[in-house]
Amino acid sequence: MNAPAQLRRAAPATDLTEAERARVLAKSALFNPPPYVLPDGRRDLVGLSREELAAEIAAIGEAPFRVKQIWHWIYHQGATDFARMSSIAKPLQHKLAEKFVIGRPVAATVQTSTDDTRKFLFRFRDGQEAETVYIPDPEQDRGAVCISSQVGCTLSCRFCHTGTQTLVRNLGAAEIVGQFMAARDAYNEWPSPRGETPRLLSTIVLMGMGEPLYNYENVARAMRIVMDNEGIALSRRRITLSTSGVVPMMDRAGEELGVNLAVSLHAVRDDLRDELVPLNRKYPIAELMAACHRYPGATNARRITFEYVMLKGVNDSEADARELVRLIAGLPAKVNLIPFNPWPGSSFEPSSGNALHRFAKIVMDAGFASPIRTPRGQDILAACGQLKTDSQKGRKVLS
Numbered sequence: 379m380n381a382p383a384q385l386r387r388a389a390p391a392t393d394l395t396e397a398e399r400a401r402v403l404a405k406s407a408l409f410n411p412p413p414y415v416l417p418d419g420r421r422d423l424v425g426l427s428r429e430e431l432a433a434e435i436a437a438i439g440e441a442p443f444r445v446k447q448i449w450h451w452i453y454h455q456g457a458t459d460f461a462r463m464s465s466i467a468k469p470l471q472h473k474l475a476e477k478f479v480i481g482r483p484v485a486a487t488v489q490t491s492t493d494d495t496r497k498f499l500f501r502f503r504d505g506q507e508a509e510t511v512y513i514p515d516p517e518q519d520r521g522a523v524c525i526s527s528q529v530g531c532t533l534s535c536r537f538c539h540t541g542t543q544t545l546v547r548n549l550g551a552a553e554i555v556g557q558f559m560a561a562r563d564a565y566n567e568w569p570s571p572r573g574e575t576p577r578l579l580s581t582i583v584l585m586g587m588g589e590p591l592y593n594y595e596n597v598a599r600a601m602r603i604v605m606d607n608e609g610i611a612l613s614r615r616r617i618t619l620s621t622s623g624v625v626p627m628m629d630r631a632g633e634e635l636g637v638n639l640a641v642s643l644h645a646v647r648d649d650l651r652d653e654l655v656p657l658n659r660k661y662p663i664a665e666l667m668a669a670c671h672r673y674p675g676a677t678n679a680r681r682i683t684f685e686y687v688m689l690k691g692v693n694d695s696e697a698d699a700r701e702l703v704r705l706i707a708g709l710p711a712k713v714n715l716i717p718f719n720p721w722p723g724s725s726f727e728p729s730s731g732n733a734l735h736r737f738a739k740i741v742m743d744a745g746f747a748s749p750i751r752t753p754r755g756q757d758i759l760a761a762c763g764q765l766k767t768d769s770q771k772g773r774k775v776l777s
């Protein structure tokens with residue numbers, strides 16, 4: 379069901395002009411990653427769009443049909459070595475290897491939880507690091523890869539460990555898609571040459587470190603690559619982007635990518651949300667909800683997920699639950715109730731089981747699914763909001 383027409387019309391006339399989007403994008407560009415050229419001059423092909431790959435191939439004097447072949451080897455077969463590209467003759471394999479590499483971030487550490495959740499600390503070329511989490515579904519042979527979009531975060535949500543680390547830099551498209559590809563490598567999850575489809579790592583959630591909509595260009599490039607039909611070919615239905623509410627970029631993500639949207643709400647009154655999610659001071663709840671009503675493609679089959687971290691005595695009352703229902707009325711929505719995951723030095727406590735269930739019941743009785751998320755990988759600090767690295771701005775790092 380789409381939002382009723384009167385609700386769409388009622389969305390406040392917005393001052394979210396193109397100029398404001400341009401401002402967000404210009405600020406984001408200041409934190410862009412270094413270019414992907416090795417000291418020996420070879421270029422990493424991962425992260426290039428099809429058009430950019432075509433330009434590289436043309437620049438070395440090769441025919442356009444090679445682009446499709448190489449794309450297939452990189453993104454469908456997961457090849458990291460040109461010598462594996464059996465449809466390409468040896469002399470061209472050598473020539474490609476002289477000019478290019480097919481990169482991956484390096485897994486500096488890998489930890490596996492007692493519940494089989496696995497956390498990778500990936501190190502990128504300049505030594506900066508970010509975490510990626512694979513969350514297997516215990517009931518099916520599937521799972522989700524939780525990907526980071528930034529090293530650190532500019533926002534400082536009070537309950538989030540990443541929020542205690544200032545933004546070091548954005549991750550590039552290669553680093554974003556590279557996290558997924560490296561996780562697939564670890565599980566040997568590429569199709570065999572005969573072509574059966576990988577299932578284990580077939581969902582992406584952009585819910586790791588960072589705010590994806592403050593790194594929109596790189597996130598969008600990476601998602602276009604994973605959605606390309608001749609490569610990894612994930613459907614947009616298998617990708618969920620989580621945002622703390624960067625309203626102007628929500629419209630753009632909806633129009634251009636059409637992936638599932640998750641919104642980190644966490645409070646139903648502006649005074650409390652201003653405290654918990656400081657971005658609310660810029661884009662308050664009314665504007666955020668209006669952007670949700672405008673989000674293209676949200677239907678009952680593809681609902682917007684509202685994430686709500688349950689903090690004891692802070693946002694978990696029955697009155698909060700009723701106000702939440704009022705806020706999301708008319709939207710194709712579901713509510714993910716996330717018990718607060720503590721981290722070293724955090725100052726909140728998780729809500730009691732009773733409070734969680736009371737809250738969930740009110741939301742459910744109003745007709746919205748409201749699953750209580752079981753924390754995964756808590757023992758290895760891999761659960762929602764627990765990710766943080768030692769990467770710092772300006773730290774002396776590996777080259």
Ligand code: SAH
Nearest residue numbers: 538585588589620621622642685719762763
């Ligand atoms: N920056 C994006 C995506 C990363 S956070 C965003 O904020 O949406 C992914 C989810 O984990 C968000 O809903 C976030 O609010 C939630 N989260 C953060 N800290 C948490 C914690 N300590 N316990 C439980 N969930 C937390």
Ligand code: SF4
Nearest residue numbers: 531535538541588622
């Ligand atoms: Fe950043 Fe999201 Fe953490 Fe807020 S919850 S500090 S936006 S990563």
